[in-house]
């Protein structure tokens with residue numbers, strides 16, 4: 616069934632861009648990777664830097680704080696000091712809105 620909640624409008628995250636969308640006290644990084652929207656916690660797995668304030672280029676996000684890099688397509692860590700894979704959320708589009716499954 617899932618616990619789907621609305622995050623925002625899909626049109627607000629154009630291709631090649633990332634946005635921080637808030638849900639109560641949760642910050643979610645939504646990336647548009649070549650037309651596919653992907654959602655992760657907006658926290659670097661090193662010590663919690665805000666991913667959406669880093670650099671997002673060529674499918675890779677680079678953390679602003681210490682330079683860890685992650686592959687946006689699957690959240691895989693690419694360079695130290697990343698602490699592990701990014702935490703993804705199941706995402707769907709309904710009537711132009713981004714919805715994620717909190718699953719908790």
Ligand code: FES
Pocket residue numbers: 659660661662663664678679680681682683696697
């Ligand atoms: S918090 Fe992201 S690299 Fe350190």
